Amino acid sequence: MLLQETAHRPAATETLVGKVPPRRLTREELLRTHKSHLKKQTVAPDAPRPVKQPVLEQRYPASTKSIRELEIIPLSELRVETHHRGQGIIVRVITPPYLGAGVVSLVEDQFGNVDKLAVYNHSDSSILSGVPEGFVLAVKEPYYKHNGNENDYMVSVDHPSDVILLRFTDPIIPEPLRLGPLLKSAEEWRTAGDKAFIDRDFPPAIFCYTEALDASDDESFKAGVLAKRAGTNLVLGRYDAAKADALASRTGAPSDWKAYYTAGRASYGLCDYRTSREYLEKALELNPGAAAPKKEYARCLARLREEETGDYDFRAMFAGLSPKTVHVDCGSFLSNTRVHESPLHGRGLYAARDIKAGEIVFVEKATFMPNQYEPARASAALYAAMVHQLYDNPSLGATVLQLYDGGIGRTGGEGATVDGVPVVDVFVLEGIRTKNCFSAPLSTLEDTKPSVPSGRMAKGLWAHASYMNHSCVPNSMRSFLGDMLVSRATRDIAAGEEIFQQYVPVKALLHERLAVYRESWGFECRCPLCDGEKRSAPEKLARRRELLRAVEKSRLKRHPGKGLVPDAAIRTVDRLMRQLEDMHEPDVFRCLPRLALVHSCNYLLEAHLGRKNYAKAARYGRKLLRNFGFPVPEGEDDDREWDPRTLFDRTEMVPLMTIHVVATLRYLVDSYKALGRTEMADRCLEAARFGYKIVTGFEDNVNKLDE
Structure with a gap:
């Protein structure tokens, strides 16, 4: 399912733009409506969540300021269809969440004002994907919108980094919103985290472990909690945090092999196989007989061989594919190519050596490719994956944020860490997605057969391949095996020659081709x-x-x-x-x-x-x-x-x-x-x-x- 905001406001809303609404729904009206929605809510455990995909024409930048730099205002001062730059709100959640394309909760400020808050684009790994009742949130530079019904408004948060979950002890929380003296000791928080982990409530487990760390001065105790939080982050795919926690949990004892093992697995999850090898070697130095690090180390060496040699067992890769198994456990072979400035359009990909026709130019594992082959869902699924992954693993921003976004207009603060979270601008990422993604069958081999139904394509982003410029008569051709992109030379390519690909199937007539390139990518083809x-x-x-x-x-x-x-x-x-x-x-x-x-x-x-x-x-x-x-x-x-x-x-x-x-x-x-x-x-x-x-x-x- 794909939801988008309309680009048109109701006529009645136009007269209120920039103004405080003359009347809002009362607390009782809001609670009654919210409860009725909760009664109708049905969420299948394995069903994909709907996605609210941004409309680029309505773009606005993510906040790059700390909540502590902003003027905190009450809900009653929010103005209609306004982005409150330089201002923020601090509110407590007073209802269970309603889950749809976002998370809708009722919130209350320190003055007793109540309103709706809709938080979009948080992944299931984040506690903000279903904010528990009683938690206190800060919303930076909030956008206040009219919902279409009379007197019905809400705070709408598109950028996941614009909403911050405040710690219970944070001094910025106004006194009326505090829960009072905390009753839980560090040990009690750790026990609560353990219970949440056993119940597979991983985001709350992270929160509890964090509270346990904050409540303790015992370094030995903190090392154990850090190790638990590292393992939980690893389960959630938050590899940056898992690696940091694992390394912080070291005590200098032989048992540190577990910390290195977790750090190695986290680095492997980021496809950083060289770093993974280093940590796994340290784990094996401390515990040579450990079976798990040995197994992981062998996998890591296999990935490094692929990266260095480009030698793949393509038949085994193909045999392992299925509609439910599209993420191939292989490394990327990129050493035949280099990224340089291109005389055509920005940067391009160039041959680092002579490449003969039919030879591999490069093989790349997708930076992002969700397992979603329904055309109506594929684009939204890729967008959501990009937003979630850059929020969960900000180190990916160094690669992804370099890609062309169609001229969105950036602040320069995208990817920076503010208030403990990376600044994630959903409009920038949607611009990058639209200009750089590829449509990919489960395998090109199957896709060439007449008996295979056409149209089942996933959407993925391969960052290295995205640097290739278009030619209607390219010197390379791409194919797919799950989330692996294989590029081969269609004719001999000399060292230093720019490597081209075909963005879309080429049309026979010149004017039709040029129209597609201008409309979709904004360039004039000069092939x-x-x-x-x-x-x-x-x-x-x-x-x-x-x-x-x-x-x-x-x-x-x-x-x-x-x-x-x-x-x-x-x-x-x-x-x-x-x-x-x-x-x-x-x-x-x-x-x-x-x-x-x-x-x-x-x-x-x-x-x-x-x-x-x-x-x-x-x-x-x-x-x-x-x-x-x-x-x-x-x-x-x-x-x-x-x-x-x-x-x-x-x-x-x-x-x-x-x-x-x-x-x-x-x-x-x-x-x-x-x-x-x-x-x-x-x-x-x-x-x-x-x-x-x-x-x-x-x-x-x-x-x-x-x-």
């Missing part, structure tokens, strides 16, 4: 194909558009329910294709793909195969490869010296590699076999297998195309 086509005369471009529409219309004339295509349809498409060929100037397209010809040429190839006219099928197969930009002879009998195995060698041609190229080679295999030219068929099959490895990332069994 060889687009720059070349811009040299075409305007009348040629217009005529190509007209003819392509005619081809697409005529291609619908297949005889329904029969394999054979009528002669009239073949003649029509052939005539239109020849006219289209005439609209491609030789000086412009000498080395470039002719994408406007692809559909008609593929139609004629399949039509002649269906009629078992294999000589013509072979001819149109070669023409189709040429239309994708490969150096191929197109005539009737001039293929005797042609070797399809050289298709991917570096030439002056600038080809476009797609799965359709592999399919064309397979068609040529069948055609040449039928013509008795087995040597040529074998060469085409070898080329098809090589191309299929580029497309799928690892698999060379091209026969899977038929499954």
Whole structure:
């Protein structure tokens, strides 16, 4: 489920913007309505929580100030549709939470004013994802909004770092909101934390352990509690905190191996395998016989080998995938590439060495990729994962916050730690998501099969791959195995050469391509194909558009329910294709793909195969490869010296590699076999297998195309 705020305010609200509302709902009215909502609330334990995804047009920055720098105001002074810059509120939660896209509770300030507070974008690892009754919160620079109903308002918190859970002993809490003398000793807080942990209430366990630490001066006692909190943070995936707590729990005793073991696991969770190895080695020095560190150390060494060599067992990775198992336990191999400034758009990815066609350019584990393959949920799930992870593990901000956000306009304070939490700006992260995410099938190998339903795509962010600039005729191609992105070279790449990828499937017509890039990413494509086509005369471009529409219309004339295509349809498409060929100037397209010809040429190839006219099928197969930009002879009998195995060698041609190229080679295999030219068929099959490895990332069994 995806919820968004409307960009339009009710007319009645416009007159109140910036003003204190003349009337708010009373305490009794608010309590009655809240209780009625709680009675209707049904939360399935395993159901995904709805997500309120931000509207970028309504963006506002996260607060970068400490609550102690702000003027604390009462709820009664909040103004409608206003971000109260320089001000804050301190309130106590007086009701159980209502859980929806956010957490809605009723809160009370020190003067007895009551209002609604909606907190969004906190993960299940945070106690603020379901604030317990009686806790005291500080909201920094709050936004007060009208809910649409008469006299109905609430404080709405989009940025998770804008709301702070205050410790019971915090001197900033006004006296009327205090609970009175704390009855729990440090030992009692620790016991409460242990009970919460056993009950799998991990966020409350963290809170209790923190209170225990604050209430004790006994260093030995604190070391034990820190170790417990480290383990709880590890369970919650809060790896930064787990590592810090584990290292802080060391006492200098041999039992410190447990602290190093936890720190090693936390570093592994952050994919920092070198640091993980260091901590695990220290654990094994202190306890050489410990089985758990040995097992973790072996895993860590395997990841480091992958990072250093790029040697992966792709078949084992593929075999381990399932709809419920998409996160592959592998490291990222990035050493073939470097990030540098690009003359095209900002930064780009460059080859650190010569890379041959078909070789791995890089393999990257996703920075974020939720296991959500429903298209309606995938974007919201990725957004939520990014917000939650950067709040739980602020060290990730060093990588993620460098990425392009579409020009949101930042304060510079994003990622900084204020009031003990990282500043997380949800609008900046949504901008980064929209400009850098990829759609990914569970595996590209399965996705190439005709029998697999299309459209089931997850959304993920691969930070290293995000630096690659777009080209309509790229020199690399990406594929996916779960949350692993595999990039292979589609042709030879020289050291120092910029590496390009295709952001989206390329459209045949220039004006359509350019419109997509401008609208989605805000750039003008300057790849060889687009720059070349811009040299075409305007009348040629217009005529190509007209003819392509005619081809697409005529291609619908297949005889329904029969394999054979009528002669009239073949003649029509052939005539239109020849006219289209005439609209491609030789000086412009000498080395470039002719994408406007692809559909008609593929139609004629399949039509002649269906009629078992294999000589013509072979001819149109070669023409189709040429239309994708490969150096191929197109005539009737001039293929005797042609070797399809050289298709991917570096030439002056600038080809476009797609799965359709592999399919064309397979068609040529069948055609040449039928013509008795087995040597040529074998060469085409070898080329098809090589191309299929580029497309799928690892698999060379091209026969899977038929499954």
